[in-house]
Amino acid sequence: MLAYNLIGSSLVALGALSIATMRARANWGSSALDRTTGAQEAVSERAPSPENDGWYHQHGDPSVVELGGSMGPRLIIVSNRVAVPEPGSKQMAGGLVVAVKAALRNRTGVWFGWSGKIDETETAEPRTIERNHITYAVIDLSKNDFEEYYNGLANRVLWPILHYRVDLQEYSRADHSGYMRVNRLFADKLSAFLREDDVIWVHDYHLMPLARELRIRGRLNPIGFFLHIPCAPLDILRTLPHHDEILGALTDYDLVGFQTENDRDNFAAYLSTAPGVKKGRGLTFEVEGRQTRIGAFPVSIETATYARLARKAARSPFAKEIRESLTGLRLVLGVDRLDYSKGIVQRINAFDRFLEVNPEWRSRVTLLQIAPRSRSAIIDYAAIENEVTTLIGRVNGRYGEAFWTPIRYINRFHSRTALSGIYRAADVALITPLRDGMNIVAKEYVAAQDPENPGVLVLSQFAGAAAELTGALIVNPHECDAVAAALKRALGMPLFERRERHGPMLEHLLVHDIDQWAESYLAALAETRQRPGLMSELRAFLSPSRSRTDRRATPEVRRQA
Numbered sequence: 065m066l067a068y069n070l071i072g073s074s075l076v077a078l079g080a081l082s083i084a085t086m087r088a089r090a091n092w093g094s095s096a097l098d099r100t101t102g103a104q105e106a107v108s109e110r111a112p113s114p115e116n117d118g119w120y121h122q123h124g125d126p127s128v129v130e131l132g133g134s135m136g137p138r139l140i141i142v143s144n145r146v147a148v149p150e151p152g153s154k155q156m157a158g159g160l161v162v163a164v165k166a167a168l169r170n171r172t173g174v175w176f177g178w179s180g181k182i183d184e185t186e187t188a189e190p191r192t193i194e195r196n197h198i199t200y201a202v203i204d205l206s207k208n209d210f211e212e213y214y215n216g217l218a219n220r221v222l223w224p225i226l227h228y229r230v231d232l233q234e235y236s237r238a239d240h241s242g243y244m245r246v247n248r249l250f251a252d253k254l255s256a257f258l259r260e261d262d263v264i265w266v267h268d269y270h271l272m273p274l275a276r277e278l279r280i281r282g283r284l285n286p287i288g289f290f291l292h293i294p295c296a297p298l299d300i301l302r303t304l305p306h307h308d309e310i311l312g313a314l315t316d317y318d319l320v321g322f323q324t325e326n327d328r329d330n331f332a333a334y335l336s337t338a339p340g341v342k343k344g345r346g347l348t349f350e351v352e353g354r355q356t357r358i359g360a361f362p363v364s365i366e367t368a369t370y371a372r373l374a375r376k377a378a379r380s381p382f383a384k385e386i387r388e389s390l391t392g393l394r395l396v397l398g399v400d401r402l403d404y405s406k407g408i409v410q411r412i413n414a415f416d417r418f419l420e421v422n423p424e425w426r427s428r429v430t431l432l433q434i435a436p437r438s439r440s441a442i443i444d445y446a447a448i449e450n451e452v453t454t455l456i457g458r459v460n461g462r463y464g465e466a467f468w469t470p471i472r473y474i475n476r477f478h479s480r481t482a483l484s485g486i487y488r489a490a491d492v493a494l495i496t497p498l499r500d501g502m503n504i505v506a507k508e509y510v511a512a513q514d515p516e517n518p519g520v521l522v523l524s525q526f527a528g529a530a531a532e533l534t535g536a537l538i539v540n541p542h543e544c545d546a547v548a549a550a551l552k553r554a555l556g557m558p559l560f561e562r563r564e565r566h567g568p569m570l571e572h573l574l575v576h577d578i579d580q581w582a583e584s585y586l587a588a589l590a591e592t593r594q595r596p597g598l599m600s601e602l603r604a605f606l607s608p609s610r611s612r613t614d615r616r617a618t619p620e621v622r623r624q625a
């Protein structure tokens with residue numbers, strides 16, 4: 065209780081100092097677009113006032129205030145999609161899900177976001193579900209919101225731009241307004257149950273303006289943001305129309321985290337040229353007296369748990385079936401969401417080249433490409449699916465035999481456990497995105513290997529993971545011959561070299577696992593608000609087991625794996 069009061073009163077003190085600043089900042093970056101579409105008026109309608117604002121509700125709506133526990137600080141995770149575990153259903157395998165769960169482990173918390181459902185009764189209050197000590201609070205979106213916010217600005221504009229594919233962006237003012245509208249909707253729903261000592265952590269490109277919307281509603285809480293996807297260089301970011309309203313709004317967060325130093329530096333370059341932004345000390349930037357810090361926090365996996373899972377899965381009937389189906393063939397594996405950023409077309413071309421120039425490998429190897437469909441309403445996704453299907457048909461037609469299919473292609477979603485067994489069975493993982501924030505498949509593949517007889521990772525230099533997984537064969541996915549040559553080298557690599565490459569990567573991942581990621585981010589978020597001695601309770605809450613960040617891949621830790 066004492067901790068709760070101390071943290072609460074320190075935030076109020078900090079808050080009082082910065083109310084004026086925040087009111088002023090709320091206008092920074094508002095664009096001509098808002099004024100022309102009327103969205104600006106919508107914003108000012110929501111600006112703090114005794115009638116409508118967040119100030120009166122600083123203690124939250126009494127009906128929902130008890131979410132995630134009635135006492136003490138809560139960690140509020142916000143992401144577009146919320147993965148509510150359904151009893152008996154397959155566990156979702158995505159990186160964001162694993163990351164969020166790690167953040168909520170050992171912390172009192174709520175995970176808030178979109179249910180994944182479309183429903184026109186948008187005004188409904190969030191539905192809450194309690195599972196394994198986590199409170200999930202979800203809202204539905206209307207069809208229009210889904211189209212303009214999710215399919216529209218988030219995935220037809222921000223996704224391609226941030227993946228360096230300016231050519232694919234399809235900007236429209238309607239989608240921009242829809243994106244801002246849904247961010248306001250999230251802010252309204254969230255604001256209703258926020259308490260003054262909550263710490264908020266927002267995830268991914270769907271929700272860049274959320275902190276600004278919360279500040280407009282008078283929320284003074286520490287708010288962090290993490291971008292799971294890449295951040296493109298300055299000139300590319302500037303191709304986003306009205307970028308100041310979206311990217312500029314990131315300065316309302318206390319801490320903005322990126323996957324790699326490269327992403328972080330790209331954003332630093334953007335901020336350095338943004339009007340009204342002053343460079344502070346180190347990695348801090350200042351807008352009208354308020355500070356934002358930026359940093360690189362490479363996302364990771366539950367390494368030890370995953371390694372155990374793979375060991376078990378290797379003994380499962382499913383893994384046995386896979387091995388039997390291979391009838392002695394070597395297995396090369398690709399696992400990606402079906403997305404143009406993943407370089408699947410270039411990979412198939414490289415496999416084609418490999419078979420063309422190495423006829424001795426024909427009938428001795430198969431490429432298993434797992435590619436669950438995604439975002440199918442977007443034309444570029446339908447196009448990539450057609451292209452991949454046609455290409456695979458061509459390669460199979462050209463080299464296949466009645467007894468041998470060069471490429472096995474599957475769109476079905478696989479559970480975490482099933483995937484871990486497949487990773488373990490694969491001699492080579494061919495992970496060659498054209499651009500990827502991190503690519504946790506690469507990390508999972510390393511964790512899933514038998515350390516005594518590991519497979520080889522062939523990894524694109526443009527995946528965030530390449531900065532850490534230096535034991536991989538690093539390739540440029542645009543150079544077909546080089547990828548084909550790397551595949552040949554991987555398939556022929558002697559055991560001692562495979563071990564020599566794999567060992568240090570596994571050690572690295574055992575230390576830099578997902579818990580360490582969450583702890584280091586949250587510790588940094590606490591630091592952004594820290595005044596010596598004042599916020600130590602907040603730090604303690606956000607980092608319940610700081611000592612883990614110092615752990616090494618000791619024999620004990622390795623044994624756990």
Ligand code: F6P
Nearest residue numbers: 145158160161268292293438439
């Ligand atoms: O990694 C980026 C990301 O958008 C995550 O936020 C999400 O979990 C994943 O890709 C899948 O995307 P979607 O929710 O659009 O299917």
